Amino acid sequence: MEIIAQRPKSLTDLQFTYCPGCTHGISHRLIAEAIEELGLRNNIMGVAPVGCSVFAYKFFNCDMAEAAHGRAPAVATGMKRARPDMHVFTYQGDGDLAAIGTAEFIHAANRGEKISIFFINNAIYGMTGGQMAPTTLPGMKTSTSPYGRDEKDIGYPIQACEIISSLKAPYFIERVSLLSPQDILKAKKVVNKAMLFNKENRGFTFVEFVSTCPTNWGLTPAKAQQWAKENMLKFFPIGNFRDKSMEGGE
Amino acid sequence: MGEKVLMKGNEAVAEAAIRAGCRHYFAYPITPQSELIEYMAKMMPKVNGTFLQAESEVAAINMVYGAAGCGKRVMTSSSSPGISLKMEGISYIAGANLPAVIVNVQRGGPGLGDIQPAQGDYFQATKGGGHGDYKLIVVAPSTVQEFADMADLAFDLADKYRNPVMILSDGLLGQMMEPVDFKPYKTEKEMEELDRQHFDWCMHPNQDEPNHHHHEINSLEIDPVVLEQHVIKLGQKYDRIVKNEIRFEEYKISEDNEYIIVAFGTAARIAKSAVDDLNENGINVGLFRPITLWPYPYDAVSKVITDKVKKVLVCELNLGQMVEDVKLGVNGKVPVEFLGKVGGMLFTPEEIMNKIKEI
Numbered sequence: 098m099e100i101i102a103q104r105p106k107s108l109t110d111l112q113f114t115y116c117p118g119c120t121h122g123i124s125h126r127l128i129a130e131a132i133e134e135l136g137l138r139n140n141i142m143g144v145a146p147v148g149c150s151v152f153a154y155k156f157f158n159c160d161m162a163e164a165a166h167g168r169a170p171a172v173a174t175g176m177k178r179a180r181p182d183m184h185v186f187t188y189q190g191d192g193d194l195a196a197i198g199t200a201e202f203i204h205a206a207n208r209g210e211k212i213s214i215f216f217i218n219n220a221i222y223g224m225t226g227g228q229m230a231p232t233t234l235p236g237m238k239t240s241t242s243p244y245g246r247d248e249k250d251i252g253y254p255i256q257a258c259e260i261i262s263s264l265k266a267p268y269f270i271e272r273v274s275l276l277s278p279q280d281i282l283k284a285k286k287v288v289n290k291a292m293l294f295n296k297e298n299r300g301f302t303f304v305e306f307v308s309t310c311p312t313n314w315g316l317t318p319a320k321a322q323q324w325a326k327e328n329m330l331k332f333f334p335i336g337n338f339r340d341k342s343m344e345g346g347e
Numbered sequence: 348m349g350e351k352v353l354m355k356g357n358e359a360v361a362e363a364a365i366r367a368g369c370r371h372y373f374a375y376p377i378t379p380q381s382e383l384i385e386y387m388a389k390m391m392p393k394v395n396g397t398f399l400q401a402e403s404e405v406a407a408i409n410m411v412y413g414a415a416g417c418g419k420r421v422m423t424s425s426s427s428p429g430i431s432l433k434m435e436g437i438s439y440i441a442g443a444n445l446p447a448v449i450v451n452v453q454r455g456g457p458g459l460g461d462i463q464p465a466q467g468d469y470f471q472a473t474k475g476g477g478h479g480d481y482k483l484i485v486v487a488p489s490t491v492q493e494f495a496d497m498a499d500l501a502f503d504l505a506d507k508y509r510n511p512v513m514i515l516s517d518g519l520l521g522q523m524m525e526p527v528d529f530k531p532y533k534t535e536k537e538m539e540e541l542d543r544q545h546f547d548w549c550m551h552p553n554q555d556e557p558n559h560h561h562h563e564i565n566s567l568e569i570d571p572v573v574l575e576q577h578v579i580k581l582g583q584k585y586d587r588i589v590k591n592e593i594r595f596e597e598y599k600i601s602e603d604n605e606y607i608i609v610a611f612g613t614a615a616r617i618a619k620s621a622v623d624d625l626n627e628n629g630i631n632v633g634l635f636r637p638i639t640l641w642p643y644p645y646d647a648v649s650k651v652i653t654d655k656v657k658k659v660l661v662c663e664l665n666l667g668q669m670v671e672d673v674k675l676g677v678n679g680k681v682p683v684e685f686l687g688k689v690g691g692m693l694f695t696p697e698e699i700m701n702k703i704k705e706i
């Protein structure tokens with residue numbers, strides 16, 4: 098879904114490595130545009146995860162670190178503490194953030210680390226070929242849940258926004274969807290807001306993107322979007338969970 | 348210089364690190380290194396530095412990765428079980444050519460072991476521990492003064508080679524108090540210079556440099572041809588370190604030695620008293636103490652094995668991990684015996700003397 102004509106300068110001119118119809122490309126663009134629009138390109142550093150977006154460090158045209166699987170929030174913490182005058186973001190998938198990196202994620206949020214985390218929830222391990230993720234829906238078949246995720250055996254999908262909403266420190270928490278052009282326009286506003294708060298050093302900001310993985314879901318991009326609208330949004334309702342700029346006396 | 352202070356090893360190395368320009372420290376509490384993290388908690392805010400108690404050793408070492416990627420002098424510390432958790436991050440730091448200092452105040456293992464001094468992490472420190480073809484520079488102090496001096500050395504080596512450096516100490520050195528002479532604090536200008544030396548590779552976004560091109564901190568090379576070149580380059584760096592950085596101490600080593608004791612760290616400290624006593628008793632013994640455990644002083648070991656030497660005794664607080672390296676140095680010229688203590692127990696100088704008399 099091409100909604101932006103020009104490539105933002107905050108993206109390098111490398112070709113994305115994503116499958117056709119994958120939402121990773123869209124979230125990259127939204128983040129890059131926010132960097133550009135807020136004039137942050139020479140004041141920002143990013144951290145790439147391990148997952149399909151492992152090469153994000155090549156795609157974002159700013160200083161970037163590639164983290165070990167799940168450790169991006171810790172790496173970003175080190176970067177922000179080393180350069181408090183600069184701005185730092187991470188880009189992470191669901192396996193990265195909500196399984197192997199749960200501790201790093203929750204503690205960065207709990208410290209109110211002044212970074213932005215962009216979380217791409219596609220309910221699957223894309224890169225390793227479609228295994229079950231902590232966000233895989235009940236009944237959903239993956240290569241390691243061949244009979245469908247049995248929530249009685251392995252639990253329910255992890256809801257990242259809801260979990261960190263129980264913490265006091267996070268400044269901004271919102272879940273958006275990339276499942277339609279209208280949703281993407283709304284998501285763009287949310288990404289810009291999170292980046293603006295980051296620019297103003299207000300605190301920890303978190304944006305979750307309800308995304309698709311057509312390849313490992315075994316669906317066409319259009320069908321994947323339809324399926325996600327009907328199923329993902331039930332477990333992962335879009336909306337704002339925290340916006341301290343709207344609270345009085347912050 | 349000139350201000351001798353009575354201090355625990357854990358505190359001395361922390362103070363020396365701050366003086367060496369370390370302004371970023373991330374760690375998780377564990378005995379017997381707690382005085383180190385507590386000292387940093389107290390002092391870092393006073394020098395406008397970062398002290399952060401991480402949620403785990405895994406997180407701490409990855410914070411180190413992030414700060415090192417920004418070209419800062421950064422340190423973490425732990426004791427054996429925590430160092431195991433840091434191994435993932437150490438491999439990434441080595442793979443990404445980042446300078447960083449890691450202090451291991453060793454305790455008894457394996458597993459949870461105990462909290463007494465031990466040297467059971469020799470293999471982990473010198474032969475890998477983390478995955479892949481990488482090398483940690485490993486230095487082993489045997490006095491509190493040396494522990495402190497090694498902070499300075501470790502940061503210099505880390506910067507010089509863009510490589511992680513481990514100070515491998517133990518619970519005894521961490522906890523014992525000795526008088527220490529500190530180097531002066533780095534000046535503002537020296538600190539800026541330290542930063543600047545990394546600008547050609549580190550992440551340093553910068554408003555005044557709008558065309559600053561993008562720097563990547565990374566250990567991933569998906570193309571095997573490219574990764575091959577990357578690892579070969581690492582290997583060449585390790586060759587340079589082997590050539591330039593081997594350090595050791597010879598104590599009462601002479602042409603007339605009949606026995607050579609090889610020991611490092613706390614074990615060498617105990618062996619020193621044994622060597623004095625043995626020589627007073629007319630037994631000619633010298634002590635060879637490797638200071639760098641990697642790169643290991645194989646040639647220097649070989650050189651002290653003169654025709655007069657009958658046997659070599661390796662003394663360690665483990666089951667004999669360094670024996671293999673000593674044997675490589677001795678190269679079959681004479682038998683290599685071993686005296687070890689485990690479980691956090693120490694040998695006495697008498698035990699070493701008796702062992703020498705026995706062999």
Ligand SMILES: Cc1ncc(C[n+]2csc(CCOP(=O)(O)OP(=O)(O)O)c2C)c(N)n1
Nearest residue numbers: 147148149166190191192193221222223224
């Ligand atoms: C320590 C470690 N364990 C496992 C892996 C293998 N691995 C690579 S990516 C990945 C899952 C990524 O899934 P997700 O974070 O959801 O990202 P996606 O590919 O779906 O965008 C795994 C398990 C690894 N690289 N490192």
Ligand code: SF4
Nearest residue numbers: 115116119149223310
């Ligand atoms: S495997 Fe899935 S998540 Fe990965 S690039 Fe392809 S569509 Fe995107």
Ligand SMILES: [Mg+2]
Nearest residue numbers: 190191221223
């Ligand atoms: Mg995923």
